[in-house]
Amino acid sequence: MIKNILDSYRNLDNITHKIMKKGFYFCFTLCIISCIILLTYEIFFSYPSIYYIGLSLLKLSIYFVIEFIVCGFVVDNIKKQII
Numbered sequence: 001m002i003k004n005i006l007d008s009y010r011n012l013d014n015i016t017h018k019i020m021k022k023g024f025y026f027c028f029t030l031c032i033i034s035c036i037i038l039l040t041y042e043i044f045f046s047y048p049s050i051y052y053i054g055l056s057l058l059k060l061s062i063y064f065v066i067e068f069i070v071c072g073f074v075v076d077n078i079k080k081q082i083i
Contacts, residue, residue: 008073016076023068030061 012020034057041050 008076012072012076013079016072016079020068020072023072024065027061027065027068030057030064034058034061 034054037050037054037057041047041054
């Protein structure tokens with residue numbers, strides 16, 4: 001099953017692959033920003049709102065990664081008329 005997923009990822013359309021790659025970079029940037037906010041909370045300030053903002057950004061970046069993966073595979077399968 002994992003081999004099928006990796007083969008599907010390798011056989012993605014060029015445009016879909018680029019969009020997924022840029023989406024991963026965007027999510028990684030969000031994750032870095034949330035880690036910086038959480039580190040700021042831990043070291044300098046202990047306001048609960050800073051903690052919740054950092055945690056929400058971290059969750060958001062994880063959700064976006066999942067969305068980019070799922071939507072990338074679905075769009076590629078629709079383009080290839082498998083679905």
